[in-house]
Amino acid sequence: MRTLIFIALLGMFVMLSACNDETEQANEHEEEPVEEQEEEEKENGQEEEVREEESEEEDEQEEVEEEQEPQYEITDSSSLSPIDDANPSVVLLTIDDAPDGQALEMAETLKALDAPAIFFVNGIFMESEEDQEIVRQIHEMGFAIGNHTYSHQNLQNISEEEQREEIISLSEMIEEVTGEKPQFFRAPHGANTDFARDLVEDEGMLLMNWTYGYDYFEPYMEADKLAEAMITGEAPEIDEPNSLLRDGANLLMHDREWTNEALEEIVEGLRDQGYDMLDPKLILTPSDE
Numbered sequence: 001m002r003t004l005i006f007i008a009l010l011g012m013f014v015m016l017s018a019c020n021d022e023t024e025q026a027n028e029h030e031e032e033p034v035e036e037q038e039e040e041e042k043e044n045g046q047e048e049e050v051r052e053e054e055s056e057e058e059d060e061q062e063e064v065e066e067e068q069e070p071q072y073e074i075t076d077s078s079s080l081s082p083i084d085d086a087n088p089s090v091v092l093l094t095i096d097d098a099p100d101g102q103a104l105e106m107a108e109t110l111k112a113l114d115a116p117a118i119f120f121v122n123g124i125f126m127e128s129e130e131d132q133e134i135v136r137q138i139h140e141m142g143f144a145i146g147n148h149t150y151s152h153q154n155l156q157n158i159s160e161e162e163q164r165e166e167i168i169s170l171s172e173m174i175e176e177v178t179g180e181k182p183q184f185f186r187a188p189h190g191a192n193t194d195f196a197r198d199l200v201e202d203e204g205m206l207l208m209n210w211t212y213g214y215d216y217f218e219p220y221m222e223a224d225k226l227a228e229a230m231i232t233g234e235a236p237e238i239d240e241p242n243s244l245l246r247d248g249a250n251l252l253m254h255d256r257e258w259t260n261e262a263l264e265e266i267v268e269g270l271r272d273q274g275y276d277m278l279d280p281k282l283i284l285t286p287s288d289e
């Protein structure tokens with residue numbers, strides 16, 4: 001009997017150690033909810049060495065969470081507004097329809113400029129292992145991966161069941177690839193439905209459209225012209241002679257060659273005018289509540 005108990009205990013110990021190894025590996029790339037970590041800590045209570053490593057991880061976790069205290073909230077017009085005394089002169093960079101050829105290079109450009117952004121991805125662009133690897137890398141570089149629906153259909157033209165499928169299947173795919181659920185949602189063409197709004201909120205995502213973006217209009221499908229339009233906020237060739245650039249502007253760009261080419265100039269030009277690139281981690285989302 002004693003031998004049996006000993007073997008059972010030994011077995012449990014080996015299992016716990018193995019679980020812990022997995023957790024450690026996973027934590028290199030993702031953040032675990034604090035509750036889960038605490039549970040693990042309790043399970044591993046007897047083991048001194050393990051406990052030290054766990055609490056180191058927990059310290060790091062706490063630091064990260066402090067940094068990520070929400071400082072901005074979205075307005076009805078999809079701009080970003082400071083909650084307390086955060087700097088109001090910020091703009092949010094978003095890259096839609098990714099990854100479709102330029103996303104990784106765009107992420108590298110932004111990373112080198114220390115400019116955070118949200119990449120809104122589509123499932124149809126991340127079916128291959130290669131494309132999933134790109135999304136994983138962009139996430140690991142610190143960018144937010146947002147849900148832009150699985151196949152980029154207009155949600156207003158499909159059934160509720162299809163809308164659910166378009167949104168949920170992509171959220172699951174993103175979580176599988178990055179280890180993290182998406183926090184942001186943008187409907188294709190900005191075409192929302194009441195059903196999708198509710199679903200997105202239930203899923204803990206913040207729904208957003210944008211305040212301006214020009215790279216999908218023919219006259220601005222050229223790097224120099226696009227850069228000028230994005231930096232000034234003006235696009236006279238599509239009847240937008242007044243600048244839309246202002247505090248909290250939510251800037252729409254896409255995974256396109258000309259946008260990739262213009263990206264550095266756009267970020268530098270916006271900074272020259274006194275705008276900081278807003279870190280999406282500072283935006284209040286339904287999952288914070």
Ligand SMILES: [Zn+2]
Pocket residue numbers: 096097148152188189
């Ligand atoms: Zn799109």
